[in-house]
Amino acid sequence: MLDLAARTETPKTAEAVVELVAEAGAAGRTLTVVGGGTKRGIGDGVAADAVLSLAGLSKVIDYAPEELVLTAQPGVTVAALEKLVAAQGQMLPFEPPHLTRLLGAKGKPTLGGALAANLSGPRRIRAGAARDHFLGLQAVTGRGELIKAGGKVVKNVTGYDLAKLMAGSWGTLAVLTEVTIKVLPAARTEVTLMIFGLPDDRANAAMVAAMNAPVEVSGAAHLPLATARRAPLKGQMAVTAFRLEGFSASVAARAEHLAVALKGFGRTERLDADHSREFWVQIREVEAFAKDPRPLWRLSVPPAVGFRVGEALAGEALYDWGGGLVWLLSDAEPAHVRAAVRALGGHATLYRGDGPAFEPLAGPLAALSARVKAAFDPKGVLNPGRMAPL
Structure with missing residues (x-):
């Protein structure tokens, strides 16, 4: 059993993330989910019992330049990916901003953080936002369940497009453990x-x-x-x-x-x-x-x-x-x-x-958001208070 005292846990596998989240839910504890930690200052202040760092999930799993598709763990840094794809004459089309100096952060931005926050640079008017290049995922819900969605091609979605839902959710619905994105020629x-x-x-x-x-x-x-x-x-x-x-x-x-x-x-x-x-x-x-x-x-x-x-x-x-x-x-x-x-x-x-x-939600939108949160994280284990005051 994992001791969920207020400290940082750095799992190395998706299975370890499942164990950590499941035990937190069973114990009535909460988790702050971070990648490089560069955006922790944005939000309403997460009050959690422990930190779940994805820094240990930092491998590039598959990169097929000829297919314009890359699969990686969420802890891979944006800088490392930019260097990797540039060597093949390619780029991250959504031009993710780092914002480290702007936010006074000391860590390194990660791919998972960029997708969770749906961060995009000036090129989004031409190429689209981060969510538009988010093809597939593996993630652990607040229930402690491992889920997969999407795939490695653009036209692969039947039913709900969970990648689009996770983009911009700021880690409040599920913990990303593997992501697939589209890259483009530079x-x-x-x-x-x-x-x-x-x-x-x-x-x-x-x-x-x-x-x-x-x-x-x-x-x-x-x-x-x-x-x-x-x-x-x-x-x-x-x-x-x-x-x-x-x-x-x-x-x-x-x-x-x-x-x-x-x-x-x-x-x-x-x-x-x-x-x-x-x-x-x-x-x-x-x-x-x-x-x-x-x-x-x-x-x-x-x-x-x-x-x-x-x-x-x-x-x-x-x-x-x-x-x-x-x-x-x-x-x-x-x-x-x-x-x-x-x-x-x-x-x-x-x-x-x-x-x-x-922006505070109200009316039908607030009700819809609450139902989505309840479906993925009914006990409020993940990033409590991140997107709305407790």
Whole structure:
């Protein structure tokens, strides 16, 4: 029998995870589930009797570059996977952010953590979010049962797509012990077109125009003047940027087309491939806000009204995803932030700061969420309080 005193358990097999979770449930104890521990500060504070670390489940089980499919245990680090697939001319298409500096974390982000939090970078407007590349899983429910779902091909789902359900559940439904994801060929090159000095509303209009142009933009972002002035960019004007990726000839032709489409917004400047990659890492990791102690919000809003976040809320913003994702530094009251974002048709998540991190659920959605939780973890063993206050 495992002693479930408040300590860290690091199982090496799925069977050991089953034993640990089952015994916790039988003993009326709770578990905090972590990978690299880099996102533990996000959420409403997990109050558990022990920590279940997945660091011991860190093997790549199968990688078939010719099939664009990779199966690994959840404790494999994102950095290790990025290096592995890059050696085959491939990439993790959802461009998972690490966010270690932003969150002041010391660990290394893991694949399981990226999927459990459904984390994606600027490329999601083109390639999709983490959940869109999550093909299959093996996991242990809060009941202590080992389950499998999905497979190793894209069109393999009959019935419920449990991979999609687990993505964004933050470890509150089941403990991932094996995951299968889709990878894609890496772009041969890239270029970023930049326009300087646009106010937020014009920048939003430019991003909408770029996304509607037939040029396959894979990143669109706007840094207002106050944000652009911050390190590491240290700009003198607001910056609006658009990334194009692919083969050299295709990128060059699309860049010319996009420059013409954006002509009404001002002159465009270009970043070459190396400087473009550096810039989008800064956007992906929200580096401009890494050292500011104020509360940091991740706001999801319809792209067409993204710029209105700056009008409705005091603070400093960084607009990603054509305005559909806004990072906001603000001392505004959480209730005011959530109400303002809700009025724009979006929702808010507090990534750094005091107070509930996730949007409170109500009505039918809250009832549905409770039924799903009861089906997978009826005793509340896994990550209690992570997504909702206890």
